[in-house]
Amino acid sequence: MKIAILGGTGPEGSGLGLRWAQAGHQVIIGSRLAEKGQQVAAELKSLLPSGDISGADNLTAAQAADVVVLSVPYEAQS
Numbered sequence: 001m002k003i004a005i006l007g008g009t010g011p012e013g014s015g016l017g018l019r020w021a022q023a024g025h026q027v028i029i030g031s032r033l034a035e036k037g038q039q040v041a042a043e044l045k046s047l048l049p050s051g052d053i054s055g056a057d058n059l060t061a062a063q064a065a066d067v068v069v070l071s072v073p074y075e076a077q078s
Contacts, residue, residue, distance in 0.1 A: 001026070003065060005061075008031070026054075027053045030062065033057065038054070038055035041055030
């Protein structure tokens with residue numbers, strides 16, 4: 001399954017992404033800036049080289065995924 005984590009560059013999104021990739025899912029780390037998503041994805045890949053982890057901007061990540069998870073701090077939702 002392809003899972004996009006929007007706002008996935010923080011501790012919660014990164015932790016979920018790492019665990020889902022470890023379970024065999026394809027993970028896309030989404031961010032407002034594609035470069036930030038790609039940077040965090042590269043960091044996660046260094047922890048789990050066998051993981052299928054990539055980064056993208058939020059829109060691209062959402063369009064490519066089977067499942068979309070929103071992972072942003074509560075304070076950012078106002």
